[in-house]
Amino acid sequence: MKNAIGRRRWAIAEGYLPGWSNGPEPELASHETCCILNATDETAHVTLWIYYEDREPVGPYEVEVAARRTKHLRFNELDDPEKIAKDTPYASVIESDVPIVVQHTRLDSRQAENALMTTMAFPA
Amino acid sequence: MKNAIGRRRWAIAEGYLPGWSNGPEPELASHETCCILNATDETAHVTLWIYYEDREPVGPYEVEVAARRTKHLRFNELDDPEKIAKDTPYASVIESDVPIVVQHTRLDSRQAENALMTTMAFPA
């Protein structure tokens, strides 16, 4: 196990919470996930800012990821300072006090069958 | 919130607007999106060039993204200097006067159920 894998700042330009779902909850509810890996030996204090098309960024959303742990954070569940609106394009910037790795995934189950997409976030 | 996240030039080698759709418009119309995040405090003046397999590149397409905003630009909607033809392979180069982050997504609803794909563009 190695420490210091990753970067302290990441960006995701794509963000969109589909407005409806089609499938058993919670596994197949439409959602977007911000997967964070903290492979260091210290707790990661992670801050997210959500950027919109037509208003000022909202944040900070604060999340902790313990040492040697991953956290698969659903954007749908962020609610402080406010929930992210559905069917609204957004982007996000993720910052941490220790190096982390960030990957973005969407499961879209608006139609009868689900669709998936993923990408590493951009190490900014 | 930090400034200067990203790069000034990006490339996307894959581009293809599916020729038909299957699902409620506009959410589930087949489309490709160029998601742009401008986390700086200045307006981004963004220029796109579209590259084809059998003719010279077309552009510049010009787009502005305000300070601290994201823009989820649908390639389908670009029309100046001309529309991008459907069912035609293309690629794109995106340039900006301030650092931005660019991500590429396709929703393909040609069959009854939609399919999704995404990737960060290449920071060129």
Next chain:
Amino acid sequence: MKNAIGRRRWAIAEGYLPGWSNGPEPELASHETCCILNATDETAHVTLWIYYEDREPVGPYEVEVAARRTKHLRFNELDDPEKIAKDTPYASVIESDVPIVVQHTRLDSRQAENALMTTMAFPA
């Protein structure tokens, strides 16, 4: 053919083995793959560590990839020191003694139609 393509350490923040499948086995069984390319002229001794949300990392999982070969390793099949639980978020760190290239893919066939996603791992 060139040697020394890639890096010695990679990370994948997203990991999740869907709990069920829907389609002919083994091609359409739900699975996640760690695709490894060893383009060097030496055997790659590869070590994987699996990170969880609520307990210490598990590993090392050890895999060899021969010189000038690829290996499409299914996470489902790792079993020493233990199997990866289904329906459990995880992340992974992949290390090698020679440079390799690592890409992550999921095929999800929990619903009637399969969904796919892929990304290059993060070169850590």
Next chain:
Amino acid sequence: MKNAIGRRRWAIAEGYLPGWSNGPEPELASHETCCILNATDETAHVTLWIYYEDREPVGPYEVEVAARRTKHLRFNELDDPEKIAKDTPYASVIESDVPIVVQHTRLDSRQAENALMTTMAFPA
């Protein structure tokens, strides 16, 4: 339009040509695409090597991409020195004498509805 966007060597660790299809040909035939962008003012002489799990790499496959053009190369159509077998894991290394950008996409239509995935190749 700028020159010199990209790199001269790229790698894709994932490769797999699904053994069957379900949908109108050729748009919805299962396929993998190597999307190449040559934004320079010179012809790109591109060479591909295909790596397998259980035998020596096969190549070179040679392709030209004209100046200021993209080429969406279907792996299915490569046939010199030989076709790539279906249902067989492979990986690829792509080299060019001028900088190019390479992106990998798969459309899988083995089931009734198609699935899509894409990622930038690894700039090696």
